Amino acid sequence: MVRNQHAQAWKSWLREHSSRLYAYARQRAASREDAEDMIQDALVRLWHYQEERDNVPPDLPLAYSVLRFVAMDHGKKQGRKKRKEEAIIFLHDRDDHWLDTSIEEDEESEILRCAVDSLSEKLREVLTLKIWGGLTFQEIAESMAISHNTAASRYRYALEQMQRKLETFQQERHG
Amino acid sequence: MDSNRPVDYLSSLEQRLQAIATRDISNEAMDRLDDVIDGFSEQAAAGSTGIIDQHPATQGANRSWLWAGAAAIVVIGGGWLLGFMGVNDSPSDSVENTITLNDDVVAFTLLKSVNRVDAYEHDGLIIPRDGGAPHYRHRYHIVDEEKIRDERTGTIVTVRQPRQEVVTMPVTQF
Secondary structure (H helix, E strand, O other): OHHHHHHHHHHHHHHHHHHHHHHHHHOOOOOHHHHHHHHHHHHHHHHHHHOOOOOOOOOHHHHHHHHHHHHHHHHHHHOHHHHHHHHHHHHHOHHHOOEOOOOOOOHHHHHHHHHHHOOOHHHHHHHHHHHOOOOOHHHHHHHHOOOHHHHHHHHHHHHHHHHHHHHHHHHHHHO | OOOOOOOHHHHHHHHHHHOOOEOOOOHHHHHHHHHHHHHHHHHHHOOOOOOOOOOHHHHHHOOHHHHHHHHHHHHHHHHHHHHHHOOOOOOEOOOOEEEEOOOOOEEEEEEEEEEEEEEEEEEEEEOOOOOOOOEEEEEEEEEEEEEEEEOOOOOEEEEEEEEEEEEEEEOOOO
16 A cells, blocks of 8 residues: 555656756757656666655656766767767757657757757856756755856856857857 | 946847747657656665765766666577577567566566668579589578566666578579
């Protein structure tokens, strides 16, 4: 009975945070399938870890932290060369983009997505956790094992880079 | 409240980014994750799960339990594959076979079994020096693929076994 309650609690937790976890995993993965595999792997690790902690669902920073390590493992397995090839496909495969392209169809959204893609991994990671992951800088710092100030400065640097890129994109498009 | 807020001109960019929706995990993957949770829950009820105190992010550093499980799955899956090879020469997409560890617990379910021809080579006309019959030789590179689900954890394992088949066609007339 109690076990069943735990299972229900985990399922509810998963439903509540699935889009956030997926957004984070997807921006590090080459495909939807890889991102979903990462989430499954992270879930297995988290379940075993939480068993000794009353088996309650984990908090989000811990989940992101585990997902991050799973993604790093996955990246190592894929190999550097293959990842580069897949990243090219990922960036150009509009239908499979991790940000939803079907809802926001205006030009600005498309430019914003391109600008996010063009960020370095470190900057994009912090930006994703802050904007779509729902974490504070303190939680991002815990999750990524960096200082609060580093998290905040990476975020600000990401926004500044994006602002410059947006201006460039808009100039290119409209002369 | 975060202390390091970006300056105002970046706040609008922040708001525009927040307006972009993210995609969600697929229904199929969500069902799979539910199965994983149910599997763990049942295992825990049976008292068969081991508690891991190591931080989950670094569990990869000590994966003996995982490797043991994976090895068992591969061994069972491989044996199973060999068993199927003799009778399953054509592709079949809807195989539903199960293997049981005891009478009431289904351990593995075979989801898919496919024999795929990956490549073909024609070696041409072979004339043996020992005076044997001339023949044409064809090589087929075949991959036998089995997709198996571990019913206890919901893990789906794909076992691929590449092999080569050589077919000779005797030349009866020139």
